[in-house]
Amino acid sequence: xxxxxxxxxxxxxxxxxxxxxxxxxxxxxxEHASFLEMLDQLNEDIMNEGGRPVEFDSDCREGICGSCGCxxxxxxxxxxxxxxxxxxxxxxxxxxxxxxxxxxxxKAFPIVRDLVVDRNAFDRIQxxxxxxxxxxxxxxxxNAIKIGKQRADEAMDAATCIGCGACVxxxxxxxxxxxxxARLKHxxxxxxxxxxxxxxxxxMVEQMDDEGFGAxxxxxxxxxxxxxxxxxxxxxxxKRDYLFANxxxxx
Amino acid sequence: MSALKKMLFSSIGKKYIMAVSGLxxxxxxxxxxxxxxxxLTGNPDLLNGYGAGLKSTLGPLFYPAEAALVGLFLVxxxxxxxxxxxxxxxxxxxGYAKAQRGKGGESKFGLAGSNMLIxxxxxxxxxxxxxxxxxxxxxxxSKFRTMLNGEQVGDLYRYCxxxxxxxxxxxxxxxxxxxxxxxxRHGFWSAIQSLGAMKPEWSKSIHALGLIIAILFAVxxxxxxxxxxxxxxxxxxx
Numbered sequence: 352x353x354x355x356x357x358x359x360x361x362x363x364x365x366x367x368x369x370x371x372x373x374x375x376x377x378x379x380x381x382e383h384a385s386f387l388e389m390l391d392q393l394n395e396d397i398m399n400e401g402g403r404p405v406e407f408d409s410d411c412r413e414g415i416c417g418s419c420g421c422x423x424x425x426x427x428x429x430x431x432x433x434x435x436x437x438x439x440x441x442x443x444x445x446x447x448x449x450x451x452x453x454x455x456x457x458k459a460f461p462i463v464r465d466l467v468v469d470r471n472a473f474d475r476i477q478x479x480x481x482x483x484x485x486x487x488x489x490x491x492x493x494n495a496i497k498i499g500k501q502r503a504d505e506a507m508d509a510a511t512c513i514g515c516g517a518c519v520x521x522x523x524x525x526x527x528x529x530x531x532x533a534r535l536k537h538x539x540x541x542x543x544x545x546x547x548x549x550x551x552x553x554x555m556v557e558q559m560d561d562e563g564f565g566a567x568x569x570x571x572x573x574x575x576x577x578x579x580x581x582x583x584x585x586x587x588x589x590k591r592d593y594l595f596a597n598x599x600x601x602x
Numbered sequence: 603m604s605a606l607k608k609m610l611f612s613s614i615g616k617k618y619i620m621a622v623s624g625l626x627x628x629x630x631x632x633x634x635x636x637x638x639x640x641x642l643t644g645n646p647d648l649l650n651g652y653g654a655g656l657k658s659t660l661g662p663l664f665y666p667a668e669a670a671l672v673g674l675f676l677v678x679x680x681x682x683x684x685x686x687x688x689x690x691x692x693x694x695x696x697g698y699a700k701a702q703r704g705k706g707g708e709s710k711f712g713l714a715g716s717n718m719l720i721x722x723x724x725x726x727x728x729x730x731x732x733x734x735x736x737x738x739x740x741x742x743x744s745k746f747r748t749m750l751n752g753e754q755v756g757d758l759y760r761y762c763x764x765x766x767x768x769x770x771x772x773x774x775x776x777x778x779x780x781x782x783x784x785x786x787r788h789g790f791w792s793a794i795q796s797l798g799a800m801k802p803e804w805s806k807s808i809h810a811l812g813l814i815i816a817i818l819f820a821v822x823x824x825x826x827x828x829x830x831x832x833x834x835x836x837x838x839x840x
Contacts, residue, residue: 362699373699425703432705451700458693521702523716524685525693526613556614565693566613566685569792570715575705583708583795584802590614591798597609 355382355441358449359393361405367461367469373451386429386439387412387419407466414438414578417513420520421466422453427517427576435515435578455520459527459562470516472562473530477514479558480551481534483543496542509536509588511579518573524565529573531559532585535592539601549601552592613689616681621793623678628790628815630671635822642826644835646759647750654755679726686719708805714787721785728778736761766830775827783820790815 356379364371378396380389387409394404410418414435421436423429429439444450452466460468498506510533518529535552538544544551567586574583595601609615640648657664704711714721740746740756748757765771790812794800800808829835 422698422700425698425700426705430703430705432707453698453700456694456696456698458695521705523702523711524690556612557608560613563693564613565689566617567796568686568715568718569788569795570711571709572702572704572711575707575709575711582802584800584805587795587798587800587802589798590617590796593609593612593614594618594798597605 353382354379355444355446357389357441357444357447360449360451361465362453363405363465364454364462366464371462380441382440382442384441385412385437386423386441387437389441405466406464408468409437412437415513417515420455420515420517422451422455422520424451427455427520428515428578432575433578433580435513435517438578455516457516457519457525457564459525459564460516460519468516470514472564473514473516473527475562476527476531476555476558477534479554480547481538481555483538484547485543498542502540506537506540509533509540509581509585512537512577512581513579515578517576517578519564521572521576522565522567523570523572524568526567526573527559527562527564528567528586528589529577529581529583531555532583532587532589533581536585536588539588539592546602548592549596549599552589552596552601556589556593616685617796619677620681620685621796623674623681624789624793626674627678628786630674631819635819638826639822641759641762642829642835644839646748646757649758650748650750650755653758654750654753675726675729679722682719682722710788710791710809714784715792718785718788718792721781724778724781725785735765762826763830766827769831772827772831776824779820779824782823783816785816786819787812787816 356377359376359378360373361376362371363374376393376397378389378393380392384392387407390405390407397404407421408418410416412419414437417435419435419437420428423436423439428434428436429443431439431443454462454466455468456462457468459472460470463469512530512533514530516530519525519527522528535555538551539548569583569586571583573586574581592601610619637649637652640652660667702711736758740758740761746757746761747754748760749755766775791809794808795805
């Protein structure tokens, strides 16, 4: 249980419309602390000295809620693959290393304060079709609708998206294609989502563009940083479905 | 806005156009490389005859076909600038202070994928130089004319022979062809993905096919200036 020393370069910004800058901190922390626990420790130190703590989003700290996220040394959620920043541990870093921490950057994700960004754009896309319309009534039988294993697996893989926004942060064009593609693939492949497949695609893509996200250049860095490892085949699914929806093959 | 216009103007629609125009240009490269490899034979009549034959076969369609090709290039170039310069700036007005680092795996964040605008921009610059050289100077100038089967045609062979005598031109052409290879290395795979024509199981194969196409075109084209500079046809075939 060794302690490690780090030099932190953290982006500080008081509000959405103020200028931000990097601030340097030094910290000694147990190497098995998570990245967010390290920030907690830092904030305690700052507050003990009467300063304003570094603001960051977090909730479950189990890598399943999608609340946390920032750029650590130029990579969304830090250097580990399929890991949200709450599941990143300080043992990943070398003793004495300088760690740069920045907020996710995109026009559609305006900075609220420090490392906190406003990801409501994702909610507004979700509202356009990230659901299925069902009549209320008694609960249907669990296996009344037959779904093939492979199809169920593909849909569920897409459904693991936690909406953290790392895909947008890592994309050179700040595109939300992986997020939207995952949503469309999740609902589009399942029989419950099929009746609204075309409408859902058109509405969610339109909202994605209206929010100011960029176009996808097929770099695939979104897949590399995704804490859930969602494949860019979801983006291919979206592109295909968008064409089919426009051609009227999907209603 | 009509549904079609809305589709084509969306972020996905623009990439459909990029993909279709890009694949169209790859199709053009196939015929262009096949014809240019005639230069390797050392027989001037073959390429000169091909050029003249293209014009007489297409007849009144020659200039519309050429205009369509120019249009394909322009659409591809203008959209690329729109998406990659204006679009990028709009989607992320303030960039990262720490240079972004790729996380590897299936990511194409690297030399070819991240520099499409630079490789494409160089190709566009080359296109202008190349058109001025072999299209304008040979077809509209009076210096490079020759007789073939009793008709006056542009002497493409002699023109290439003369410009590739200069080592500088050889380096320029070879360099640009390496950039073409890089551009195709990401471009081909990317076009298939943009069109949603990729099954997940195909992804690796299509990406590998992109590499093969990139190497074939880059090597196919860059061998010509080197071959002509060193007079390989004369050395081998006589």
